[in-house]
Amino acid sequence: MTTIGARPLAGLLGPWRDRSPAYAALADRVRLLVLDGRLTAGTRLAAERELAAALGVSRTTVAAAYAALRESGHVVSVRGSGSVVQPPAAAAPAEGEDAGGGSGGAPGHPQVxxxxxxxxxxVQGLQEVVERAVRALPRHLGGTGYEMRGVPELREAVARRYTERGLPTRPDEVLVTVGAQHAIALLARTFLRPGDRALVETPTYPTAVRALTAAGGRALPVPVGPGGWDGEALREAFTRARPAVAYLVPDFHNPTGATMPAAQRREVLELAERSGTRVVVDETTADLGFAPGAPAWVPFPGDVVHVGSLAKSVWAGLRLGWVRADAATVREALEHRSPTDLGTPVLEQLVGAEVVDVLDAFADRRRAQLRASHDALHEALxxxxxxxxxxxxxxxxxxxxxxxxxxxxxxxxxxxxxxxxxxxxxxxxxxxxxxxxxxxxxxxxxxxxxxxxxxxxxxxxxxxxxxxxxxxxxxxx
Ligand SMILES: Cc1ncc(COP(=O)(O)O)c(C=O)c1O
Known part of the structure:
Protein backbone atom coordinates (compact mmCIF):
# COMPACT_ATOMS: atom_id res chain seq x y z
CA MET A 1 0.00 0.00 0.00
CA THR A 2 1.37 3.46 -0.88
CA THR A 3 1.16 6.24 1.65
CA ILE A 4 1.00 9.93 0.94
CA GLY A 5 2.72 11.90 3.68
CA ALA A 6 1.48 15.18 5.10
CA ARG A 7 3.78 17.44 3.08
CA PRO A 8 3.19 15.89 -0.36
CA LEU A 9 -0.55 15.83 0.38
CA ALA A 10 -0.47 19.50 1.39
CA GLY A 11 1.36 20.21 -1.89
CA LEU A 12 -1.28 18.35 -3.91
CA LEU A 13 -4.08 20.18 -2.13
CA GLY A 14 -2.73 23.56 -3.20
CA PRO A 15 -4.70 26.63 -2.05
CA TRP A 16 -7.60 24.55 -0.72
CA ARG A 17 -9.27 26.87 1.77
CA ASP A 18 -11.85 28.41 -0.50
CA ARG A 19 -14.96 28.21 1.66
CA SER A 20 -16.21 27.76 5.20
CA PRO A 21 -16.29 25.59 7.15
CA ALA A 22 -12.65 24.63 6.64
CA TYR A 23 -13.23 20.89 7.12
CA ALA A 24 -15.75 20.87 4.22
CA ALA A 25 -13.35 22.76 1.94
CA LEU A 26 -10.61 20.28 2.80
CA ALA A 27 -12.84 17.26 2.19
CA ASP A 28 -13.92 18.74 -1.18
CA ARG A 29 -10.31 19.13 -2.26
CA VAL A 30 -9.44 15.55 -1.35
CA ARG A 31 -12.53 14.36 -3.27
CA LEU A 32 -11.39 16.33 -6.29
CA LEU A 33 -7.94 14.73 -6.12
CA VAL A 34 -9.60 11.30 -6.06
CA LEU A 35 -11.91 12.14 -8.99
CA ASP A 36 -8.98 13.59 -10.95
CA GLY A 37 -6.99 10.41 -10.42
CA ARG A 38 -4.22 12.32 -8.60
CA LEU A 39 -4.93 10.29 -5.46
CA THR A 40 -5.37 6.69 -6.48
CA ALA A 41 -7.46 4.00 -4.81
CA GLY A 42 -5.60 2.17 -2.08
CA THR A 43 -3.45 5.16 -1.10
CA ARG A 44 -3.19 5.70 2.64
CA LEU A 45 -3.69 9.34 3.59
CA ALA A 46 -1.35 11.16 5.97
CA ALA A 47 -2.19 10.82 9.66
CA GLU A 48 -4.55 13.47 11.02
CA ARG A 49 -2.09 15.07 13.39
CA GLU A 50 0.65 15.38 10.74
CA LEU A 51 -1.65 16.75 8.08
CA ALA A 52 -3.04 19.27 10.57
CA ALA A 53 0.50 20.46 11.29
CA ALA A 54 1.42 20.66 7.59
CA LEU A 55 -1.72 22.64 6.77
CA GLY A 56 -1.61 24.85 9.85
CA VAL A 57 -5.13 23.87 10.99
CA SER A 58 -6.43 22.13 14.09
CA ARG A 59 -6.52 18.38 14.29
CA THR A 60 -10.31 18.62 14.71
CA THR A 61 -10.57 20.16 11.21
CA VAL A 62 -8.66 17.29 9.61
CA ALA A 63 -10.58 14.70 11.67
CA ALA A 64 -13.89 16.23 10.54
CA ALA A 65 -12.72 16.30 6.91
CA TYR A 66 -11.71 12.61 7.05
CA ALA A 67 -15.04 11.78 8.69
CA ALA A 68 -16.87 13.58 5.85
CA LEU A 69 -14.80 11.61 3.31
CA ARG A 70 -15.72 8.35 5.02
CA GLU A 71 -19.36 9.41 4.98
CA SER A 72 -19.26 10.08 1.21
CA GLY A 73 -17.39 6.81 0.58
CA HIS A 74 -14.20 8.39 -0.78
CA VAL A 75 -12.16 6.99 2.08
CA VAL A 76 -12.43 3.93 4.35
CA SER A 77 -10.86 3.36 7.72
CA VAL A 78 -8.74 0.25 7.72
CA ARG A 79 -7.72 -1.08 11.12
CA GLY A 80 -4.03 -0.45 11.57
CA SER A 81 -3.75 1.43 8.25
CA GLY A 82 -5.61 4.66 8.88
CA SER A 83 -7.67 6.30 6.13
CA VAL A 84 -7.43 4.68 2.72
CA VAL A 85 -8.70 6.14 -0.58
CA GLN A 86 -11.56 4.27 -2.24
CA PRO A 87 -12.06 3.91 -6.02
CA PRO A 88 -14.26 6.81 -7.23
CA ALA A 89 -17.05 4.50 -8.47
CA ALA A 90 -17.50 3.15 -4.95
CA ALA A 91 -18.06 6.66 -3.67
CA ALA A 92 -21.47 8.32 -3.50
CA PRO A 93 -21.95 10.67 -6.46
CA ALA A 94 -21.20 14.32 -5.84
CA GLU A 95 -24.01 16.74 -6.45
CA GLY A 96 -24.73 16.97 -10.16
CA GLU A 97 -22.58 13.95 -10.96
CA ASP A 98 -23.84 10.98 -12.90
CA ALA A 99 -24.68 8.14 -10.55
CA GLY A 100 -23.06 5.64 -12.89
CA GLY A 101 -19.67 6.56 -11.46
CA GLY A 102 -16.56 7.30 -13.48
CA SER A 103 -16.86 10.40 -15.58
CA GLY A 104 -20.64 10.25 -15.87
CA GLY A 105 -22.31 11.34 -19.08
CA ALA A 106 -24.42 8.20 -19.35
CA PRO A 107 -27.51 8.45 -21.54
CA GLY A 108 -30.42 9.50 -19.36
CA HIS A 109 -28.48 12.24 -17.59
CA PRO A 110 -28.76 14.96 -20.19
CA GLN A 111 -28.59 17.70 -17.57
CA VAL A 112 -24.98 16.82 -16.71
CA VAL A 123 -19.48 8.82 -35.19
CA GLN A 124 -22.56 8.80 -37.36
CA GLY A 125 -22.60 5.73 -39.63
CA LEU A 126 -20.82 3.35 -37.25
CA GLN A 127 -23.88 1.11 -36.78
CA GLU A 128 -23.91 0.10 -40.48
CA VAL A 129 -20.21 -0.71 -40.37
CA VAL A 130 -20.73 -2.89 -37.30
CA GLU A 131 -23.44 -4.78 -39.17
CA ARG A 132 -21.04 -5.44 -42.06
CA ALA A 133 -18.47 -6.73 -39.57
CA VAL A 134 -21.03 -9.11 -38.05
CA ARG A 135 -21.62 -10.54 -41.52
CA ALA A 136 -17.83 -11.06 -41.90
CA LEU A 137 -17.55 -12.89 -38.57
CA PRO A 138 -18.31 -16.42 -39.89
CA ARG A 139 -14.92 -16.31 -41.67
CA HIS A 140 -13.35 -16.47 -38.21
CA LEU A 141 -15.69 -18.73 -36.29
CA GLY A 142 -13.85 -21.85 -37.46
CA GLY A 143 -10.61 -20.61 -35.84
CA THR A 144 -9.71 -20.48 -32.14
CA GLY A 145 -10.22 -16.72 -31.85
CA TYR A 146 -6.83 -16.13 -30.21
CA GLU A 147 -5.50 -13.31 -32.37
CA MET A 148 -2.64 -11.90 -30.32
CA ARG A 149 -1.17 -9.78 -33.13
CA GLY A 150 -4.53 -8.87 -34.56
CA VAL A 151 -6.67 -10.32 -37.34
CA PRO A 152 -5.01 -10.07 -40.78
CA GLU A 153 -7.80 -7.85 -42.18
CA LEU A 154 -7.17 -5.12 -39.59
CA ARG A 155 -3.38 -5.32 -39.67
CA GLU A 156 -3.51 -5.06 -43.48
CA ALA A 157 -5.88 -2.08 -43.33
CA VAL A 158 -3.69 -0.24 -40.79
CA ALA A 159 -0.52 -1.03 -42.75
CA ARG A 160 -2.19 0.27 -45.93
CA ARG A 161 -3.09 3.51 -44.21
CA TYR A 162 0.51 4.20 -43.08
CA THR A 163 1.82 3.24 -46.52
CA GLU A 164 -0.64 5.58 -48.27
CA ARG A 165 0.43 8.38 -45.91
CA GLY A 166 4.08 7.95 -46.82
CA LEU A 167 5.40 5.40 -44.31
CA PRO A 168 5.73 2.01 -46.05
CA THR A 169 4.37 -0.59 -43.61
CA ARG A 170 3.85 -4.34 -43.72
CA PRO A 171 1.12 -6.14 -41.73
CA ASP A 172 3.78 -7.78 -39.51
CA GLU A 173 4.77 -4.27 -38.40
CA VAL A 174 1.34 -3.74 -36.82
CA LEU A 175 0.16 -5.03 -33.46
CA VAL A 176 -3.53 -4.54 -32.63
CA THR A 177 -4.18 -3.52 -29.03
CA VAL A 178 -7.12 -2.69 -26.76
CA GLY A 179 -7.00 1.04 -27.42
CA ALA A 180 -3.99 3.34 -27.39
CA GLN A 181 -3.75 3.18 -23.61
CA HIS A 182 -3.05 -0.54 -23.77
CA ALA A 183 -0.46 0.08 -26.47
CA ILE A 184 1.32 2.69 -24.31
CA ALA A 185 1.31 0.42 -21.25
CA LEU A 186 2.59 -2.51 -23.30
CA LEU A 187 5.40 -0.41 -24.79
CA ALA A 188 6.26 0.92 -21.33
CA ARG A 189 6.65 -2.65 -20.05
CA THR A 190 8.66 -3.56 -23.15
CA PHE A 191 11.11 -0.66 -23.10
CA LEU A 192 11.50 0.33 -19.44
CA ARG A 193 13.42 -1.17 -16.56
CA PRO A 194 12.86 0.06 -12.99
CA GLY A 195 14.44 3.48 -12.50
CA ASP A 196 14.76 4.29 -16.22
CA ARG A 197 13.94 7.82 -17.29
CA ALA A 198 10.84 8.40 -19.40
CA LEU A 199 10.68 11.78 -21.11
CA VAL A 200 7.12 13.14 -21.13
CA GLU A 201 5.55 16.46 -21.97
CA THR A 202 4.04 18.56 -19.24
CA PRO A 203 1.13 19.10 -19.34
CA THR A 204 0.22 15.78 -20.96
CA TYR A 205 -2.32 12.97 -21.16
CA PRO A 206 -2.04 11.77 -17.54
CA THR A 207 -2.93 8.10 -17.98
CA ALA A 208 0.11 7.63 -20.22
CA VAL A 209 2.33 8.92 -17.40
CA ARG A 210 0.70 6.44 -15.06
CA ALA A 211 1.49 3.61 -17.47
CA LEU A 212 5.11 4.70 -17.74
CA THR A 213 5.60 5.03 -13.99
CA ALA A 214 3.74 1.77 -13.31
CA ALA A 215 6.36 0.09 -15.51
CA GLY A 216 9.10 1.54 -13.31
CA GLY A 217 9.86 4.68 -15.34
CA ARG A 218 10.78 7.99 -13.72
CA ALA A 219 9.00 10.84 -15.47
CA LEU A 220 11.28 13.49 -16.97
CA PRO A 221 9.03 16.44 -17.81
CA VAL A 222 9.56 18.80 -20.76
CA PRO A 223 7.28 21.85 -21.00
CA VAL A 224 4.81 22.28 -23.84
CA GLY A 225 2.24 25.03 -24.23
CA PRO A 226 -0.17 26.23 -26.88
CA GLY A 227 2.84 27.85 -28.57
CA GLY A 228 4.69 24.54 -28.79
CA TRP A 229 7.53 22.58 -27.23
CA ASP A 230 10.37 24.15 -25.27
CA GLY A 231 13.26 23.33 -27.63
CA GLU A 232 15.98 24.07 -25.08
CA ALA A 233 14.36 21.82 -22.46
CA LEU A 234 13.95 19.04 -25.03
CA ARG A 235 17.64 19.20 -25.98
CA GLU A 236 18.70 19.30 -22.35
CA ALA A 237 16.46 16.37 -21.37
CA PHE A 238 17.70 14.13 -24.17
CA THR A 239 21.35 15.04 -23.80
CA ARG A 240 21.73 15.12 -20.02
CA ALA A 241 19.28 12.45 -18.85
CA ARG A 242 19.48 10.06 -21.84
CA PRO A 243 15.96 8.78 -21.24
CA ALA A 244 15.13 5.18 -22.18
CA VAL A 245 11.79 6.27 -23.61
CA ALA A 246 10.27 9.53 -24.85
CA TYR A 247 6.47 9.63 -25.01
CA LEU A 248 5.20 12.44 -27.25
CA VAL A 249 1.83 13.60 -28.59
CA PRO A 250 3.02 15.75 -31.51
CA ASP A 251 -0.30 16.30 -33.32
CA PHE A 252 -3.03 18.34 -31.60
CA HIS A 253 -1.50 17.55 -28.26
CA ASN A 254 -3.75 16.73 -25.30
CA PRO A 255 -4.47 19.08 -23.51
CA THR A 256 -2.87 22.09 -25.27
CA GLY A 257 -3.83 21.43 -28.93
CA ALA A 258 -0.23 22.21 -30.01
CA THR A 259 1.36 20.59 -33.08
CA MET A 260 5.09 20.01 -33.40
CA PRO A 261 6.72 21.64 -36.44
CA ALA A 262 8.47 19.38 -38.97
CA ALA A 263 11.94 20.75 -38.15
CA GLN A 264 11.49 19.98 -34.45
CA ARG A 265 10.40 16.42 -35.30
CA ARG A 266 13.65 15.95 -37.17
CA GLU A 267 15.58 17.37 -34.22
CA VAL A 268 13.80 14.96 -31.82
CA LEU A 269 14.85 12.09 -34.07
CA GLU A 270 18.48 13.19 -34.04
CA LEU A 271 18.51 13.75 -30.29
CA ALA A 272 16.87 10.37 -29.65
CA GLU A 273 19.32 8.61 -31.89
CA ARG A 274 22.29 10.15 -30.04
CA SER A 275 20.89 9.33 -26.60
CA GLY A 276 19.65 5.84 -27.50
CA THR A 277 16.03 6.76 -26.63
CA ARG A 278 13.01 4.84 -27.96
CA VAL A 279 10.50 7.44 -29.13
CA VAL A 280 6.84 6.52 -28.71
CA VAL A 281 4.64 8.83 -30.76
CA ASP A 282 0.98 8.86 -29.79
CA GLU A 283 -1.10 9.77 -32.86
CA THR A 284 -4.50 9.20 -31.25
CA THR A 285 -5.63 12.74 -32.11
CA ALA A 286 -3.64 13.17 -35.33
CA ASP A 287 -6.65 12.86 -37.66
CA LEU A 288 -8.50 15.72 -36.04
CA GLY A 289 -7.11 18.82 -37.77
CA PHE A 290 -10.15 20.99 -38.43
CA ALA A 291 -8.88 24.53 -39.10
CA PRO A 292 -9.39 25.63 -42.71
CA GLY A 293 -6.31 24.56 -44.61
CA ALA A 294 -5.00 22.30 -41.78
CA PRO A 295 -2.72 19.76 -43.47
CA ALA A 296 -3.78 16.11 -43.47
CA TRP A 297 -1.97 13.83 -41.03
CA VAL A 298 1.37 12.40 -42.05
CA PRO A 299 3.06 9.85 -39.79
CA PHE A 300 5.96 11.07 -37.64
CA PRO A 301 9.10 10.38 -39.72
CA GLY A 302 11.97 8.06 -38.91
CA ASP A 303 12.63 5.20 -36.58
CA VAL A 304 9.96 5.78 -33.95
CA VAL A 305 7.18 3.61 -32.56
CA HIS A 306 3.74 4.85 -33.58
CA VAL A 307 0.64 4.40 -31.46
CA GLY A 308 -2.77 4.84 -33.09
CA SER A 309 -6.38 4.55 -32.01
CA LEU A 310 -9.92 4.81 -33.27
CA ALA A 311 -11.11 6.23 -29.94
CA LYS A 312 -11.26 9.90 -30.88
CA SER A 313 -12.00 9.79 -34.60
CA VAL A 314 -14.61 6.99 -34.42
CA TRP A 315 -15.58 5.82 -30.93
CA ALA A 316 -13.73 4.99 -27.71
CA GLY A 317 -16.20 2.17 -27.06
CA LEU A 318 -14.58 0.07 -29.77
CA ARG A 319 -11.42 -0.09 -27.61
CA LEU A 320 -9.26 -0.43 -30.71
CA GLY A 321 -5.73 0.80 -31.04
CA TRP A 322 -2.42 -0.37 -32.43
CA VAL A 323 1.35 -0.19 -32.35
CA ARG A 324 3.21 0.38 -35.62
CA ALA A 325 6.89 -0.53 -35.26
CA ASP A 326 9.58 -2.63 -36.91
CA ALA A 327 8.78 -6.35 -36.87
CA ALA A 328 11.36 -7.12 -34.14
CA THR A 329 9.80 -4.55 -31.79
CA VAL A 330 6.35 -5.95 -32.49
CA ARG A 331 7.60 -9.42 -31.52
CA GLU A 332 9.22 -8.02 -28.38
CA ALA A 333 5.98 -6.28 -27.36
CA LEU A 334 4.05 -9.51 -28.00
CA GLU A 335 6.25 -11.25 -25.43
CA HIS A 336 5.11 -8.71 -22.87
CA ARG A 337 1.47 -9.00 -23.86
CA SER A 338 0.72 -12.60 -23.03
CA PRO A 339 1.01 -12.37 -19.24
CA THR A 340 -1.85 -9.87 -19.13
CA ASP A 341 -4.08 -10.48 -22.17
CA LEU A 342 -4.39 -12.77 -25.14
CA GLY A 343 -5.66 -10.43 -27.80
CA THR A 344 -8.29 -7.90 -28.82
CA PRO A 345 -11.83 -9.30 -29.35
CA VAL A 346 -12.20 -10.54 -32.94
CA LEU A 347 -15.57 -8.96 -33.68
CA GLU A 348 -14.29 -5.50 -32.68
CA GLN A 349 -11.25 -6.04 -34.85
CA LEU A 350 -13.48 -6.82 -37.83
CA VAL A 351 -15.35 -3.59 -37.14
CA GLY A 352 -11.95 -1.87 -37.06
CA ALA A 353 -10.95 -3.36 -40.42
CA GLU A 354 -14.14 -1.99 -42.01
CA VAL A 355 -13.68 1.38 -40.27
CA VAL A 356 -10.06 1.97 -41.27
CA ASP A 357 -11.03 1.66 -44.94
CA VAL A 358 -13.55 4.50 -44.57
CA LEU A 359 -11.69 6.45 -41.91
CA ASP A 360 -11.27 9.60 -43.97
CA ALA A 361 -15.03 9.96 -44.39
CA PHE A 362 -15.59 9.36 -40.67
CA ALA A 363 -12.81 11.75 -39.67
CA ASP A 364 -14.36 14.43 -41.94
CA ARG A 365 -17.56 14.20 -39.89
CA ARG A 366 -15.59 14.48 -36.68
CA ARG A 367 -13.64 17.48 -37.90
CA ALA A 368 -16.83 19.31 -38.89
CA GLN A 369 -18.36 18.61 -35.45
CA LEU A 370 -15.24 19.73 -33.61
CA ARG A 371 -14.84 22.90 -35.66
CA ALA A 372 -18.43 23.96 -34.93
CA SER A 373 -18.07 23.26 -31.20
CA HIS A 374 -14.65 24.94 -31.00
CA ASP A 375 -16.02 28.08 -32.65
CA ALA A 376 -19.12 28.12 -30.41
CA LEU A 377 -16.90 27.79 -27.34
CA HIS A 378 -14.72 30.71 -28.39
CA GLU A 379 -17.64 32.94 -29.28
CA ALA A 380 -19.25 32.33 -25.89
CA LEU A 381 -15.96 32.80 -24.02
C1 LIG B 1 -3.26 11.41 -26.25
C2 LIG B 1 -4.14 10.26 -25.89
N1 LIG B 1 -3.68 8.99 -26.05
C3 LIG B 1 -4.43 7.95 -25.75
C4 LIG B 1 -5.70 8.09 -25.24
C5 LIG B 1 -6.49 6.85 -24.90
O1 LIG B 1 -6.87 6.24 -26.10
P1 LIG B 1 -7.69 4.87 -26.11
O2 LIG B 1 -9.09 5.19 -25.73
O3 LIG B 1 -7.55 4.40 -27.53
O4 LIG B 1 -7.05 3.94 -25.15
C6 LIG B 1 -6.21 9.36 -25.05
C7 LIG B 1 -7.55 9.54 -24.46
O5 LIG B 1 -7.89 10.56 -23.94
C8 LIG B 1 -5.41 10.48 -25.39
O6 LIG B 1 -5.86 11.73 -25.24
Missing part, protein backbone atom coordinates in the same frame (compact mmCIF):
# COMPACT_ATOMS: atom_id res chain seq x y z
CA UNK A 113 -22.40 18.54 -18.90
CA UNK A 114 -19.56 16.04 -18.88
CA UNK A 115 -16.17 17.27 -20.04
CA UNK A 116 -14.02 15.06 -17.80
CA UNK A 117 -12.94 13.02 -20.83
CA UNK A 118 -12.14 14.67 -24.14
CA UNK A 119 -14.15 12.26 -26.29
CA UNK A 120 -17.26 12.23 -28.47
CA UNK A 121 -20.15 9.82 -28.90
CA UNK A 122 -19.86 7.29 -31.75
CA UNK A 382 -15.29 36.10 -25.77
CA UNK A 383 -18.65 37.29 -24.53
CA UNK A 384 -18.83 35.83 -21.01
CA UNK A 385 -15.21 35.31 -19.88
CA UNK A 386 -13.07 37.76 -21.82
CA UNK A 387 -10.34 37.86 -19.17
CA UNK A 388 -9.29 34.24 -19.81
CA UNK A 389 -6.60 33.60 -22.34
CA UNK A 390 -7.88 30.69 -24.40
CA UNK A 391 -5.95 29.85 -27.57
CA UNK A 392 -7.81 28.96 -30.74
CA UNK A 393 -6.45 25.59 -31.86
CA UNK A 394 -6.15 24.04 -35.31
CA UNK A 395 -7.35 20.58 -34.31
CA UNK A 396 -7.80 18.00 -31.59
CA UNK A 397 -10.39 17.96 -28.84
CA UNK A 398 -9.37 20.57 -26.30
CA UNK A 399 -7.78 23.89 -25.59
CA UNK A 400 -5.77 24.98 -22.58
CA UNK A 401 -7.27 28.02 -20.89
CA UNK A 402 -5.08 30.35 -18.86
CA UNK A 403 -7.34 31.64 -16.08
CA UNK A 404 -4.93 34.34 -14.93
CA UNK A 405 -5.04 33.15 -11.29
CA UNK A 406 -4.29 29.85 -9.49
CA UNK A 407 -7.92 28.81 -9.03
CA UNK A 408 -8.42 25.81 -11.34
CA UNK A 409 -9.45 23.42 -8.52
CA UNK A 410 -11.85 25.90 -6.91
CA UNK A 411 -13.39 26.61 -10.29
CA UNK A 412 -13.81 22.90 -11.08
CA UNK A 413 -15.51 22.37 -7.71
CA UNK A 414 -17.83 25.35 -8.24
CA UNK A 415 -18.68 24.09 -11.76
CA UNK A 416 -19.26 20.57 -10.43
CA UNK A 417 -21.84 21.85 -7.97
CA UNK A 418 -23.69 23.26 -11.01
CA UNK A 419 -23.61 20.02 -13.01
CA UNK A 420 -20.56 20.74 -15.20
CA UNK A 421 -17.81 18.13 -14.83
CA UNK A 422 -14.26 19.09 -15.79
CA UNK A 423 -10.72 18.02 -14.96
CA UNK A 424 -8.45 20.48 -13.19
CA UNK A 425 -5.26 21.88 -14.74
CA UNK A 426 -2.97 20.00 -12.30
CA UNK A 427 -4.44 16.69 -13.44
CA UNK A 428 -2.38 17.09 -16.64
CA UNK A 429 0.78 18.01 -14.83
CA UNK A 430 3.69 15.75 -14.03
CA UNK A 431 4.70 17.75 -10.95
CA UNK A 432 1.48 19.29 -9.61
CA UNK A 433 1.71 22.59 -11.50
CA UNK A 434 -0.97 24.27 -13.67
CA UNK A 435 -3.37 25.52 -11.01
CA UNK A 436 -3.75 28.55 -13.33
CA UNK A 437 -4.97 26.40 -16.21
CA UNK A 438 -8.07 24.54 -17.20
CA UNK A 439 -8.47 22.03 -20.02
CA UNK A 440 -11.55 22.87 -22.04
CA UNK A 441 -12.63 20.03 -24.32
CA UNK A 442 -15.01 21.17 -27.09
CA UNK A 443 -16.64 17.79 -27.42
CA UNK A 444 -20.29 18.69 -26.82
CA UNK A 445 -22.66 20.07 -29.46
CA UNK A 446 -22.34 23.85 -30.04
CA UNK A 447 -25.47 24.78 -28.04
CA UNK A 448 -24.20 22.69 -25.10
CA UNK A 449 -20.80 24.37 -25.34
CA UNK A 450 -22.57 27.71 -24.94
CA UNK A 451 -24.29 26.31 -21.86
CA UNK A 452 -20.88 25.14 -20.56
CA UNK A 453 -19.62 28.72 -20.78
CA UNK A 454 -22.73 30.05 -18.99
CA UNK A 455 -22.07 27.63 -16.13
CA UNK A 456 -18.37 28.49 -16.12
CA UNK A 457 -19.15 32.20 -15.96
CA UNK A 458 -21.36 31.63 -12.90
CA UNK A 459 -18.75 29.41 -11.26
CA UNK A 460 -16.07 31.99 -12.10
CA UNK A 461 -18.04 34.71 -10.36
CA UNK A 462 -17.82 32.63 -7.14
CA UNK A 463 -14.20 31.73 -7.68
CA UNK A 464 -13.09 35.26 -8.50
CA UNK A 465 -14.05 36.29 -4.97
CA UNK A 466 -11.36 34.01 -3.50
CA UNK A 467 -8.25 35.63 -2.07
CA UNK A 468 -5.95 33.73 -4.43
CA UNK A 469 -7.88 34.97 -7.47
CA UNK A 470 -5.67 38.05 -7.81
CA UNK A 471 -5.33 40.13 -9.87
CA UNK A 472 -9.06 40.77 -9.95
CA UNK A 473 -10.70 39.74 -13.20
CA UNK A 474 -11.63 43.37 -13.97
CA UNK A 475 -7.97 44.28 -13.91
CA UNK A 476 -7.19 41.61 -16.47
CA UNK A 477 -9.82 42.71 -18.96
Missing amino acids: LDLVNAALPA AERLPSWRVPRVAGGLSTWANLGAPVSSSLVLAARARGLLLSTGPRFSVDGAFERYLRLPFTLAPERMRRVVDVLADAWADTARLPQALPAPEALV
